[in-house]
Structure formats: C-alpha cells, structure tokens
Amino acid sequence: MSVFKRNGKGNYYIQFNYRGKVYIKSSRSTNKATAARMEREWRTEIHAREELGELPDITLEKAMEACISSKPNPETRRYYKQHTAAIRSHFDVSCCLSEVRDWSLSKFKAERLKEGVSEATIKHDLNVLKAAFRWAEENGFNCPQLRWPTAKPSKSRLRYLSLTEEVRLLKELDPTRPIKGRPPYERRSYEERESMQDNYDLVVLLLDTGARYGEIANIQWDSIDMNSSQIRLWRPKVRNESVLFMTDRVKAVLSRRYDQRNSKYVFANRSGGPRGHQTAGIRNAFKRAGLAGFRVHDLRHTCASRLIQNGMSLYEVSKILGHTSVQTTQRYAHIEMVDVSRKARDIMNTL
Known part of the structure; x- marks a missing residue:
C-alpha cells in the first residue's frame, strides 16, 4: 500500500518505488483520500520530470522563502524580507513561477510608482523577486524566461528642506x-x-x-x-x-x-x-x-x-x-x- 499510517495513527505517509528509487514523505493529513490524491500527483510529477524532461513547479511564496533561507547573513535576510512584503501585497504568491508573465512585472512597477515609491526602491523590489526566480532555476524548478522592467534611480535635482x-x-x-x-x-x-x-x-x-x-x-x-x-x-x-x-x-x-x-x-x-x-x-x-x-x-x-x-x-x-x-x-x-x-x-x- 503506497498510503499508510505509521503505527496505525497520525498523518498518512506516502511511499512508492519508481525505477528502483524509493520515494517517501508525509502527506501532513489524516484524510486518506487527500493522501491518495497527493500520491497520484507526486507520481505524475516524477514521471514528467524523469520521462518527459519536464521541470517541477514551485510557488512564488516557497521560492521567496527558500531564497531568503539560503542567505547566510542575517542583515541580508532582513533586507530580503523587507522587500518581499511589497511583493506579497501585489502578487498572488500562491501561484507557480511558471504562471508569472511579463505584464505582471510591468503592472507591479506601475502600481509601486502610483504609491509614490521611488525608482530606487522598486529596483530593490525587482532584484529580490529576480533572486527568487534565480534560486528556483538553479535548483531545477520550472521558471519562465521573463523580460524584467528596468527601474533606474532618478537623476533629478537634489531635494532638501529649507x-x-x-x-x-x-x-x-x-x-x-x-x-x-x-x-x-x-x-x-x-x-x-x-x-x-x-x-x-x-x-x-x-x-x-x-x-x-x-x-x-x-x-x-x-x-x-x-x-x-x-x-x-x-x-x-x-x-x-x-x-x-x-x-x-x-x-x-x-x-x-x-x-x-x-x-x-x-x-x-x-x-x-x-x-x-x-x-x-x-x-x-x-x-x-x-x-x-x-x-x-x-x-x-x-x-x-x-x-x-x-x-x-x-x-x-x-x-x-x-x-x-x-x-x-x-x-x-x-x-x-x-x-x-x-x-x-x-x-x-x-x-
């Protein structure tokens, strides 16, 4: 049985063998039907990757979290978290990276400008977003080739208070x-x-x-x-x-x-x-x-x-x-x- 409970209690576990390799993980659910559905989806994902050469998907939320966790410096992590807050307020972070399109990046920049945010801040936002995509690509996930909007700090006259x-x-x-x-x-x-x-x-x-x-x-x-x-x-x-x-x-x-x-x-x-x-x-x-x-x-x-x-x-x-x-x-x-x-x-x- 590929779906089972350890010692007959707790969450269901998924386990199966594919091409000589054993795959096992917790479904984090006590519902057998949910665990069985997850098992089918997992098998399909592995088949697509191994047989068809398709890359697995990852959500924007998980990619950003993993990217932040990969940064060893606490100050760098805090910088990334600061800018991911703006990203979360403008993107559906539950969507997969493969669903993000050029127009959604341009829309993000336009909305941030409308909020009165400087081009320099938007540049940092986009750099953090780009880093999440780069992490996902380096770790074998499905990432689209996007045209990233440019954000250049203004060269306008220096402003200060009288x-x-x-x-x-x-x-x-x-x-x-x-x-x-x-x-x-x-x-x-x-x-x-x-x-x-x-x-x-x-x-x-x-x-x-x-x-x-x-x-x-x-x-x-x-x-x-x-x-x-x-x-x-x-x-x-x-x-x-x-x-x-x-x-x-x-x-x-x-x-x-x-x-x-x-x-x-x-x-x-x-x-x-x-x-x-x-x-x-x-x-x-x-x-x-x-x-x-x-x-x-x-x-x-x-x-x-x-x-x-x-x-x-x-x-x-x-x-x-x-x-x-x-x-x-x-x-x-x-x-x-x-x-x-x-x-x-x-x-x-x-x-």
Whole structure:
C-alpha cells in the first residue's frame, strides 16, 4: 500500500518505488483520500520530470522563502524580507513561477510608482523577486524566461528642506495638532497618539543624524548611550558603524522615549519588534506640508546639505553619512561650490 499510517495513527505517509528509487514523505493529513490524491500527483510529477524532461513547479511564496533561507547573513535576510512584503501585497504568491508573465512585472512597477515609491526602491523590489526566480532555476524548478522592467534611480535635482519647509513639516507631524474629523489630542486612543509621536520623533532623528530610514527605524536601545550623548549606528547597507553625537533636540527626544521605553527597540511595532518600513504617515505629512515630490530619503539629503552649507568638507560629511567612498558624497559637490564661489568673490573684492 503506497498510503499508510505509521503505527496505525497520525498523518498518512506516502511511499512508492519508481525505477528502483524509493520515494517517501508525509502527506501532513489524516484524510486518506487527500493522501491518495497527493500520491497520484507526486507520481505524475516524477514521471514528467524523469520521462518527459519536464521541470517541477514551485510557488512564488516557497521560492521567496527558500531564497531568503539560503542567505547566510542575517542583515541580508532582513533586507530580503523587507522587500518581499511589497511583493506579497501585489502578487498572488500562491501561484507557480511558471504562471508569472511579463505584464505582471510591468503592472507591479506601475502600481509601486502610483504609491509614490521611488525608482530606487522598486529596483530593490525587482532584484529580490529576480533572486527568487534565480534560486528556483538553479535548483531545477520550472521558471519562465521573463523580460524584467528596468527601474533606474532618478537623476533629478537634489531635494532638501529649507528651514521654513522644515517648520511646516514638523507642524504637520505634531501629535497634538488638531485633525479634522478626529477628537482632541487628549481623547485620542493611546495607539493613535503613540503612532503620531513615533512619526514626529523619527523625522527629527533623520533630520539631525542624516541616517538612512532603516538605520534609525530599527535601532535598539543598546546602541544608544544617553550618558555620553552618543549613537552607535550600525549601517547594514555598507556594513560599517558610525558614532554620532546627539544634537540637543535628538537628546530631548531620546531622553523622553528612554523614560517611556517598553521594548529593546527605540521605535517598536505593536508586538514589540522593530518598526520596519512604515512611512505612510510621514509621506502624508509631506503632502499636507506642500512638499510635492519629497521623499523620506530626502531628509538624509537635508542633513548633508546643511552640514556642507555650514562649512564641513565633502570628506567630513561622507564620514557622517557612512559612505564607504567620498565619491558617493560628490552629489553634494555643487552645494560646496556655492561657498567656494563666495570665498572667491570676497578674495577678488579685496584685491
């Protein structure tokens, strides 16, 4: 019998011999009819592969999970999980890879753009999706040959906040601000007030540290030294660590949060884990503040631009931003040139 229970109890097992090789696995079901159906499907799959040269199918969900599990580095796995969340929200991940078509990839890109996501983020999403297909192909599963849409980071003009725009933005993020259709601050739920305060505090830290969103959103308290006013910032993208000193308002924010902490994370989700990629509330504040086309990553540009405008060199700013090469910081060179040009004018005027 190819379908049986071990010791007459528990789940049914499937076992049969095909061309001298024994195949056996659990059906994970106590229903004999279900186990028998699975046995027939398994036999058909093996016959198609061995006799007809057909490759087995695998679902998108299983391919992504296997691809993530194959990554030895925890930070890499976290990066993949972050982007698979976006993929799951736009794809039926229970479908087989062989069912994915070119048009579904183009649709995914269009929907992400409509959400206001940057081309750079979409590029990462597609790279993670592509990696799942590559893993499946390397492990002998049926994969279609697809034309992957391109996603190129914009070469548009560098965007950063003026001081006036920052005031406007922080006003729109103020947790105590009156909101049309919502009760006064004191009567709002604890969860709503906490969420709004998190958005405000996170933006302040991003403005004053120049850190990437994920570096601050997922930071733990053991990286914060309140006595010395230092933040030991681990940067997963470039795999290095920076030590940043807190500005007065960053210290005020972290001191308040430290006294109220109930998780090892500075910005925790409802279950006490890391906040993760939750930017909808911040992006809505950009719109209310009239900051058309402004992105969360532009807060990092704002910090860098202000440092250069107030006398720091590109090399020094590269260290603050955690760039592995000063060449990456060259995008701010035109800002430094404004100060250089001003100095040149003053020198010429004295001659």
